[in-house]
Amino acid sequence: MLRDTPSTVYLKDYxxxxxxxxxxxxxxxxxETETRVRSRLELRRNPAAQSRSPDLRLHGEQLELISLSLDGQPVAPAGYLQDDEGLTVRQVPDQFVxxxxxxxxxxxxxxxxGLYKSGGLFCTQCEAEGxxxxxxxxxxxxxxxxxxTTICADKQRYPVLLSNGNPSDTVELEDGRHRITWTDPFPKPAYLFALVxxxxxxxxxxxTTPSGREVTLRIYVEPENIDKCDHAMASLKRAMAWDEQQYGRExxxxxxxxxxxxxxxxxxxxNKGLNIFNSKFVLASPATATDRDFQGIESVIAHEYFHNWTGNRITCRDWFQLSLKEGLTVFRDQxxxxxxGSRxxxxxxxxxxxxxxxFAEDAGPMAHPVRPDSYMEINNFYTVTVYEKGAEVVRMQANLLGPEAFRGGTDLYFERFDGQAVTTDDFVQCMADAGQRDLGQFKRWYSQAGTPELTIQGVYDAAQQTYTLTVEQHCPATPGQPDKEPFLIPLAVGLLDDRGTDLALRLAGDSDPGPTTRMLEISEPRQQFVFEQVPVAPVPSLLRGFSAPVKVRFDYSNEQLMFLMAHDSDGFSRWDAAQTLAQRILLQLVDDPDSLVPEGFVQAFRQALQDSASDPALLAEVLTLPAESYLGDQMAEVDVEGIHRAREQLKTLLASELKTELLAVYRDNEVTGEYRPDADAIGRRSLRNLALGYLMQLEDQAIQALCIAQYRAGNNMTDVITALSLLADRDIPETAELLEGFYQQxxxxxxxxxxxxxxQAMSKRPDTLERVKGLxxxxxxxxxxPNKVRSLIGAFCSGxxxxFHAADGAGYRFLSDRVLELxxxxxxxxARMVRLMTRWQRYDPARQRLMQTQLERILHTSGVSRDVYEIVSKSLEHA
Incomplete structure (x- = not known):
């Protein structure tokens, strides 16, 4: 293991x-053999500092010092101290160079x-501490x-030299090298520095911005990829126009x-003015990229552009505030x-x-607040909690304030803190000031870990024509936080009458009939809301639009869930009802494989397929069964084989009962002509491929021939890769030939x-692990x-x-070997790979022992990194 346990950094010590x-x-x-870096820093003491040391302490790792001078005079060896983590310069003045x-x-x-070589490129990655x-x-x-920044390099090998800001000077040198200087007029932290x-x-x-400034846009790629950049450029231009319109940001x-x-x-x-991208999120053509790739490129291009204001012009004071920039920017890109596309x-x-x-992270040993209290290695906190839950926390503020006040809050944020490094509290205060309300309780979303649970009951009083919702909130204990204070939770609700029509929601004291969706504010452990003038016993539609990142417990009947699937006006709630019902059926099949699937469930699928023309994209989501890993999270102890068997059983039943309808949907949703990554075409392809996936459960040679024909047609990568994935799941004679042909192409x-x-890594065939090892x-x-690691090792272990969870533990040994190598x-x-075993206590005792053994093996390996040590040690703390 590590020679010394890594030190912990605490927010309270800032x-x-x-x-x-x-x-x-x-x-x-x-x-090619080394790079020399000269720096000139103009330093001064910070008047806001709370201590005054005579020495200057600078960070630095893996640096070979060649020279050091202060105000033009060399610093003698006795005047500085270098160690593995930095440089201390002794007895410095208040202001110096x-x-x-x-x-x-x-x-x-x-x-x-830091600075590294990628193929023939020099490039940088400085966030968080590079x-x-x-x-x-x-x-x-x-x-x-x-x-x-001035860059000098061989011109033939490195004809393009880039850094932050605007180019200010270019010089051709006599030795075949050239030099360019870039000047960035805006102050930035070092993590935003870039060089390529x-x-x-x-x-x-x-x-051209609304104020009339013309901005040059360039996307740089290796020569062979120059024809795959058009979608990225179009996405960038759409993002710039959207940010100007929605947030007033140029x-x-x-x-x-x-x-x-x-x-x-x-x-x-x-990085300011010079975004460095994984090629996965830039390069796309219809022949090589799927619909998901096109959507991912548009989203990530926008995300990094939006950071120019929410991350660069205003940045985070310390890394505990990471969600200040990431949560807000994820919300903006969403x-x-x-x-x-389709909202x-x-x-x-x-x-x-x-x-x-x-939700899984919140329920495991790595649970942490959106604003963590401590860390050993900051790279381990680029998590779904900081990013995606952070975005939900911003969305809740938008829900609580409404569009006008929320836009006023962001305007105030940009005006108040431009050019500064600030905190999540500063952001929330802008929202509070713009909305003229106290958001002190709301800030618990930043400081408390865990997923709140709402237990809701509904009672209809026919005589009084009232419907009462009783809401209780509770948040389970998480590491270091056994007890939680109540959250402020925006809960969007609707009520449907017996025909599926939204009712106007009138609370006591309302002077008008009220809206059909009401945003209730849950702030106490237990609250009641009484809706008046409700003519019939309604079916409640709860958490519309997923108005808060919470779990809702309501005792719906199967019939009510099918009713919501068919009639709810909120697309999310229709999907959520379908997921809840499918989850209920699947977990029952796990317990009892001979249990009967409700006939109404199959009929609801049939009716939806017959109405598929209305919104194919939404329908594809509604008809997708919950994933195996998500089902496992709903169980006290994950039944790996039982979940897989139940899900395959239900898919096969639906395919058998609905073969005619699925074939019709497959035929009717074919997209012909030139490939288009627009919402309609993506939705139709998604529904068509979902139908093919169900049909392939039947082990029918005619269906398999249909799948092979889709692959061979090669109209677009979405259809090609879907067909090949379905074939790779099955022992079909043509599969090996098609896989090899795809590789050769x-x-x-x-x-x-x-x-x-x-x-291949996600194939359910019994020999998949051996195939992965061979690959x-x-x-x-x-x-x-990293892309190759994620696509093979990550896909097998997480997808x-x-x-991966084979009873003999071979998957765990495989992952541990790869983690130690990586x-x-x-x-x-x-560290990201080893996270896949951190929830080992969710499984049966035999698997727990197998995973625990591998985690302890990693922890006690000599020289394990701080990144991996933190993840593994925390996962084993409560063994």
Missing amino acids: LPPEFLIDQVMLWFDLD LESEVRILPQQNTALE FRKITWYLDRPDVMSRFT AGDLRAIEDSH YDLDIYMIVAVNDFNMGAME EFSADM GVKRIEDVRLLRAHQ WRDDPLVLDKWFSL LDHPAFSIAN NPVR DQLNPQVA
């Missing part, structure tokens, strides 16, 4: 920096933090400086650049995607992700091969590339529960 850096000048001399030169080795940087691997610095987000150098091509466009530099790289730990990074379907997709991953396209790896040695696989190369990726 202190302002003792020094500020007003100006930064950087010089990079890039070379510190210059240094260091040597770094980007080509050996497999962790992909800049300290580039030069000595106060690497914390509340130190904001103006940067000027390489042989790149660009597509260029422009955008872009502020003369140029906005995006660069796609193949080796990247994250999806993308919002709203953008909803406006660009109802987008909401369902977001909720499905939250329930499957964030796409062997030169890394992103398409990621899909090829994933579909580790495939020439197209590289353990050093194939029945094979930890030597890229601790961030290793």
Whole structure:
């Protein structure tokens, strides 16, 4: 294990920096064997600092010091102290210039933090603490400086040299090298620094802001990918226009650049004016990208652009405030995607992700608040809680305030804090001031972990024509937080009469009939709401639009759920009713495989399929059964085999009973002509492929031939990869040939091969683990590339529960071996992979012992990283 237990950083210990850096000048001399970095920092003592040390402490890791000077004079060896984590300069004045030169080795940087090589490119990733691997610095987000960056490199190998801001000077040098200087006029923390150098091509466009400024837009890619950037550029232009209209935010530099790289730990990074992207979220063509890829590109392009204001112009004071920028920006990109496509379907997709991953995180040993109290390694807190739950916390504020006041709150936030590093409390105060209300109780959403549960009862009084909802809230204990104070929860409700019509909701004291959806505010452990003038016993529609990230307990009958599936005017609630009913049936089948599926459930599916033309995208969501992993989360003890068997059983029953209707839907929703990633075409393809998935349960040769024909038609990657995935799940003679043919066709396209790896890793065939092990040695696989790790190892361990959780523990041994191998190369990726075993206590005793053994093996391995140590040690704390 680690020689020393990593130290813990606490929010309560935050202190302002003792020094500020007003100006930064950087010089990079890039070379194949080493890179030299010179820096010039203009420092001064921070008048807001709470302590006054005579020394300056700078962060720095893996740096070889060449020279150091203070105010132009060399610093003697006795004047500084260097260790593994930084540099201490002794006895510094109140204001001074510190210059240094260091040597770094980007080509050996497999962790992909700081400056590293990706193929033939130099690129950077500095969030959260990567800049300290580039030069000595106060690497914390509340130190904001103006940067000027000069890059020098061989012109033939690296004709394109990019950094933040606007280009200010270009020089051709006599030795075949060239030099360019970039000046960023806006102060930023070091985590937003970026540099890229390489042989790149660009597509260029422009955008004119409402104030008349013309902004040059460029997307840089490797030469062979230049034809796959059009969708990304169109998405960027739509995002810029949307932000101007919805939030009044204009872009502020003369140029906005995006660069796609193949080796990247994250999806993308919002570095000021120079966004560095995982190529997965830039490159797309109909032949190579699925509908999900096109949607993902649009969303991530928008997310990183929106960060220009919510993250760059205003940043977080410390890393505990990470959701200040990420939660707010995820909310903004969700709203953008909803406006660009189907709002109802987008909401369902977001909720499905939250329930499957964030609710699970809240219920496990890694549970933490949206604003964590402590961490050992900040990279471990780029989580669904900080991002997706953080977005839901912002959405609740929008629900509580209403559109006008919420927009006033964001305007106030931009006006009050532009150019500053602030906290989530500062953001909530802007909402409170704009909405003229006290949001003190609401702030518990930032400080308390866990998923609140609402237990709701409804009573109809026919004589008084009233309907009373009684709501009780409770939040289970989480690590370090056994007791929770009540939350302020916006609960959107509707009431449906016996014909499925929304009733006007009138509470006591209302002077008008009221709306058909009412936003109730739950603030006490127990509250009652009495609706008046209710003519019939209604069916309540609860948590419409998923107005809060909570679990709702209401004793619906099967008939009421089917009624809501058919009639609810809220798309989310229709889907949620279908999911609740399917979950109930599936869990009953887990307990008793011979139990009967309600005839009304099959009939509800039949009726929905017959009405499929109305909204195919929403229908595809409604008719998708809950995932195996989500079903496991609803059980006291996960029954791996039982869940898989029950889900396959129900799918086969539906396919058998509804074969005629499914074939009709498959035929009627074929999309012909040129590929279009618009909402209508995506919805029709989604429903058609869902129907094919059900039909393939029948092991019918005619259906299998239909699937093979869809694959061979090759009209678009969505249909091709769906067909190949369904074939890979089954022992069909043609499957091996088709898999090899797909590889040969796409062997030169890394992103398409990621899909090829994933579909094999998620196959439910008994030999899948052995196939995955064999693919580790495939020439197209590289353990050093995060995308490849996620597409093969991650897909198997997270997307194939029945094979990963095999009773013999082979899946756990496989993951542990890979984590230990990865930890030597890229601790961030290793830590994300090991999370897949942290909820080991949810399983039967035999599997618990197998997982616990592997976690302890990892924990006690010599030299394990801080990233992995924190995850594993926390998961074992309560063993």
